[in-house]
Every structure is written in C-alpha cells, then in structure tokens.
Amino acid sequence: MSDADDLLQEQIAYYRARAPEYDDWFLRRGRYDDGPEENRRWFAEAEEVREALRAFGPTGRALELACGTGWWTEQLASLASQVTAVDASPEVLELNRRRTGDSGAVAYVCADIFAWEPDETYDVVFFGFWLSHVPSREAGRFWAKVRRALSPGGRVFFVDSLRSSTTVPWRESEAEDDDRVQQRSLADGRDYRVIKNRFDPERLRAELEADGWEARVRTTGKFFLYGELTPRKLP
Secondary structure, three states: OOHHHHHHHHHHHHHHHHHHHHHHHHOOOHHHOOOHHHHHHHHHHHHHHHHHHHHHOOOOEEEEEOOOOOHHHHHHHOOOOEEEEEEOOHHHHHHHHHHHOOOOOEEEEEOOOOOOOOOOOEEEEEEEOOHHHOOHHHHHHHHHHHHHHEEEEEEEEEEEEOOOOOOOOOEEOOOEOOEOEEEEEOOOOOEEEEEOOOOOHHHHHHHHHHOOEEEEEEEOOOOEEEEEEEEOOOO
C-alpha cells in the first residue's frame, strides 16, 4: 500500500473514531466552543447554507456522499422523495439513522466512496465537508463519478469549509502530493492525519467550469463555501 493509500485509510479511521464527538464540533460544544460571538456567527452562516439548500430544491431522488452523522441528511430527507446516504464509517451511519429516525426515507450504504460505484442515477448529488478531503490525485475520478451518478437534468450541491474555526489546535503540515494534510487530535488524545484542502471560491468555480460544469460557488462570509452545479453536455 502506498503512502497516499495509507493516508486515506488513516482518514477513514479518524472519522470512525471521531463519530462520538463530531456533533460537538458542529454545535460548538466543549473543546470546540469558540465563544458567544464566534458561535453566533457560525450558526448564522450555517443557517445561510441551509436556506440556500432549501432554495436549490433537492427534490426527487438524492444521493449524499460522506453523509456523516446526518446534519445534511435530515435536510435532504425533508425535501427529497428518497435519499441514498453513503459513508465509510458504520459508526457515523448509526448516528445518522438515529437523527433521521430511520423512517425508510433514507437508504444507507457503508462503503469507501473512492471504491464505491452507483448502480442507479439521481436527481441530486450532495456532499458536505467532503470535497476538501478528496486527494488531488483522485479529484478527476471523483467528479467523473458524480457525473455518472446524475440522471439527465440532475444537479449537484456541496458545502465545505472556507476557513478553520476551532479552539482545538489542528496542525497543518506542508503540502504532500499537492494536498494539505492536518494532524488532528481527538478528545482522548489520539492523533490522526487527514487531507484538508482549502479552496479559493473563484478559482474553484473556474476549474469546475473548465471541467464541463455550469458552476456557481459562493461563500457565507467567513466559515463556509457552497456550490450549485449542473453538467454541460460532453462533446
């Protein structure tokens, strides 16, 4: 196994181990509390993204990649007729089921997204805080997979980090194979490495346009960027 493959396996292991404290990060609790002012801004900007997703209108059949503990799955399930949620961590899938009520509106798939292939197509593909974890060497194959997963007329919505906001010292290393790598610690002191690339919104939009997408990439101001994509017809 190559060093790059080792890093991807470590990234999966991190999110499996982090499952019990992931919601603390999103809700700014405990060691992730940035204080009243920063927390208010975080929640206001997160709501801005939720409003944008609702305006986007993810109706029909939706596919969520790297679904995590279900903050976005819950939103999708309230708007789409059916959601397929994919993640490599059985621990986060269990938390996701609890959040959505396991009502049958969401079908869960435990799989490594880089190895998994969709066996049907969808009206919407969504991923939250995932694009920044995709290695540069996998980006082309990942976007091709997203395109294959879309039904004719299908669309994409994604959200990711614009910058870090946490009281926890996540240390960034120099770039490795064109990727930024963070050393992250859990509450119990265990350390893991994960890929965490940052995107300039305008540069990302231009790259997506060059790759055959009609793209709108926006920011909430400080914490989040999000995009709405539709594929152009390939020649």
